[in-house]
Amino acid sequence: MKLLITGGGGFVGSRLARALLAQGTLAGERIERLVLADMAAPPPDLLADGRVEARTGSLLAHTDALRTEPFDGVFHLASAVSGECEADFDLGLRSNLDSTRALLDALRAHVNAGGKPARVVFSSSVAVFGPDPAVPLPKLVADDTLPAPQTSYGTQKLICEHLVADYTRKGYIDGRAARLMTVTVRPGRPNGAASSFFSGIIREPLAGVESVCPVSPDVSHPMSSPSHTVDGLIAVYEASREHFLGRTAMNLPALNVRVSDMLDALEEVAGPAVRKLVRFERDERIAGIVANWPGGATAARAARLGLKPHENFAEIVRQYIDDCKALPTAAQTLKALQ
Amino acid sequence: MKLLITGGGGFVGSRLARALLAQGTLAGERIERLVLADMAAPPPDLLADGRVEARTGSLLAHTDALRTEPFDGVFHLASAVSGECEADFDLGLRSNLDSTRALLDALRAHVNAGGKPARVVFSSSVAVFGPDPAVPLPKLVADDTLPAPQTSYGTQKLICEHLVADYTRKGYIDGRAARLMTVTVRPGRPNGAASSFFSGIIREPLAGVESVCPVSPDVSHPMSSPSHTVDGLIAVYEASREHFLGRTAMNLPALNVRVSDMLDALEEVAGPAVRKLVRFERDERIAGIVANWPGGATAARAARLGLKPHENFAEIVRQYIDDCKALPTAAQTLKALQ
Numbered sequence: 021m022k023l024l025i026t027g028g029g030g031f032v033g034s035r036l037a038r039a040l041l042a043q044g045t046l047a048g049e050r051i052e053r054l055v056l057a058d059m060a061a062p063p064p065d066l067l068a069d070g071r072v073e074a075r076t077g078s079l080l081a082h083t084d085a086l087r088t089e090p091f092d093g094v095f096h097l098a099s100a101v102s103g104e105c106e107a108d109f110d111l112g113l114r115s116n117l118d119s120t121r122a123l124l125d126a127l128r129a130h131v132n133a134g135g136k137p138a139r140v141v142f143s144s145s146v147a148v149f150g151p152d153p154a155v156p157l158p159k160l161v162a163d164d165t166l167p168a169p170q171t172s173y174g175t176q177k178l179i180c181e182h183l184v185a186d187y188t189r190k191g192y193i194d195g196r197a198a199r200l201m202t203v204t205v206r207p208g209r210p211n212g213a214a215s216s217f218f219s220g221i222i223r224e225p226l227a228g229v230e231s232v233c234p235v236s237p238d239v240s241h242p243m244s245s246p247s248h249t250v251d252g253l254i255a256v257y258e259a260s261r262e263h264f265l266g267r268t269a270m271n272l273p274a275l276n277v278r279v280s281d282m283l284d285a286l287e288e289v290a291g292p293a294v295r296k297l298v299r300f301e302r303d304e305r306i307a308g309i310v311a312n313w314p315g316g317a318t319a320a321r322a323a324r325l326g327l328k329p330h331e332n333f334a335e336i337v338r339q340y341i342d343d344c345k346a347l348p349t350a351a352q353t354l355k356a357l358q
Numbered sequence: 359m360k361l362l363i364t365g366g367g368g369f370v371g372s373r374l375a376r377a378l379l380a381q382g383t384l385a386g387e388r389i390e391r392l393v394l395a396d397m398a399a400p401p402p403d404l405l406a407d408g409r410v411e412a413r414t415g416s417l418l419a420h421t422d423a424l425r426t427e428p429f430d431g432v433f434h435l436a437s438a439v440s441g442e443c444e445a446d447f448d449l450g451l452r453s454n455l456d457s458t459r460a461l462l463d464a465l466r467a468h469v470n471a472g473g474k475p476a477r478v479v480f481s482s483s484v485a486v487f488g489p490d491p492a493v494p495l496p497k498l499v500a501d502d503t504l505p506a507p508q509t510s511y512g513t514q515k516l517i518c519e520h521l522v523a524d525y526t527r528k529g530y531i532d533g534r535a536a537r538l539m540t541v542t543v544r545p546g547r548p549n550g551a552a553s554s555f556f557s558g559i560i561r562e563p564l565a566g567v568e569s570v571c572p573v574s575p576d577v578s579h580p581m582s583s584p585s586h587t588v589d590g591l592i593a594v595y596e597a598s599r600e601h602f603l604g605r606t607a608m609n610l611p612a613l614n615v616r617v618s619d620m621l622d623a624l625e626e627v628a629g630p631a632v633r634k635l636v637r638f639e640r641d642e643r644i645a646g647i648v649a650n651w652p653g654g655a656t657a658a659r660a661a662r663l664g665l666k667p668h669e670n671f672a673e674i675v676r677q678y679i680d681d682c683k684a685l686p687t688a689a690q691t692l693k694a695l696q
Contacts, residue, residue: 109466109528113459121451128447154604154659155502164493166504168523168606175524179517185506186513190447266492268506321492 021049027097028056079119086126102173116176128192140195147174161314185267197269201244205340214309225297234303240315242274273329276316285333359387365435366394417457424464440511454514466530478533485512523605535607539582543678552647563635572641578653580612611667614654623671
């Protein structure tokens, strides 16, 4: 089979690629070819695999060519992130909405020419949820909580969920939208995202570097590890249509933890000296944004697919430490931060 | 003030135009200019009004010019209908999604050039609701029921609701989305819409012509009259942002009636001989589509704006009869059907 991962050079995308190459098959079919499309080239270990083909550049520039190129399956992860979309409205519309539409239309053109509909997993986000004066946010957001996005990123993800559902209803694709929780611990340097500190307060102390937490220790948030996120995307791909249940989007499992729970886990795994590297210094801008995020999520439909959240945050800390030993990016992070 | 009605030549649009011209002001401001954009020219009585300017042709062709033309307010009603969107997927995307996006971007360009954000009322639809295996449809759909559209038309309306909300959040427009219920009684000949019979079983018998009802008499549906629909659009425009409550879409009031209630009302107003002109002959295709529609709707937020549904369907029948006397389109319908 031939697969496409958009955003295949990114953090989640390249991890997904590694997992797929390691298992060798997907939904019972042998993976012959794995195309990784991204703005930047994928990591060298992926490029070294004979099954991998990299296509760099903007997705929009590639979609015309995709109209005549059949794929059995697509993981559509490419996306401009939340902060970028707030800063540049046109960029968000282009990268998240127009690109997805063009990708779906390319897959549709293939079906209109007599081809089989590709199976498509679209990575949506917990960012579709938010409080609105008419729709108070529940304590935990469920699969069927009414989305009321409070960012352009969340709006665009939600719109694409509905495009994926309608293209699926019409038989142009076999699409499934899965809402990713906040993926922690991300390697790399702190970035401008408001959620950056959720990784930073674990990653920096483990590298021996001080980290500032801009919100109160009792802030709660739905988290997932990189490996659980990848497992979720694969399970959503492999589910039968009936098992996925309908065409609306599904929450992936979340461990709902408070910042204080995260730091307790850090101390449990790495000791009190490491924990002491986290300092609390409230940032009103970030605290204000985070106050609009759900404190946690449930994932009843994902549980039907056998997907479970981590039992505790220490598992997520240990996964990151293991990554630092095994994966070049994470190891470089440790070194760069030290 | 200068207003734009897209779809201003259509049934609801031209009625809205008449209501606005009759009241002369909107939200306390004098209406100096009313631009009616539609594929076809508006009715002659509107063209005869010195304040009216007609622009015919596709909305997409007009939006470039709108970028430099300031409007105080916009009623965005233009839309391809449900049946057209199912038959021609590209037409639906172009007419309902691309046109709305282009309109919103034209209004945004005006704000980016230093102008004041236009107030925008977007006519969404009860068609955003539908049953999904993961989201059973409640007996009555409320403002905060999770939409799960079962048509491309409903999908596109829902997507535009969220675009309107996000452009509003960013300050590019002051937008409000109002979900129209099924507007009855529509003048004109029966059309291909699956909901066409809801008007037909009243309109045709009143013209002395037999009408076939393709669904069971106990099918229930959320209805509104043309005048109540127009009143709702105007009230949504005139509401303060706080009074509109948030940025998510609002249901307009519905009278939830069964087909048998509609026919009882027809008999009450026009007599048993007229009612006898309705014959039941089940059409599986139409009955199947209608089975996916909500049996009724509530409108708690609209009630806060003072909007109420009709008390009974006889009021709606009488409104149509009055229209036939007063309005050329409705009178022509009577004649054409006879």
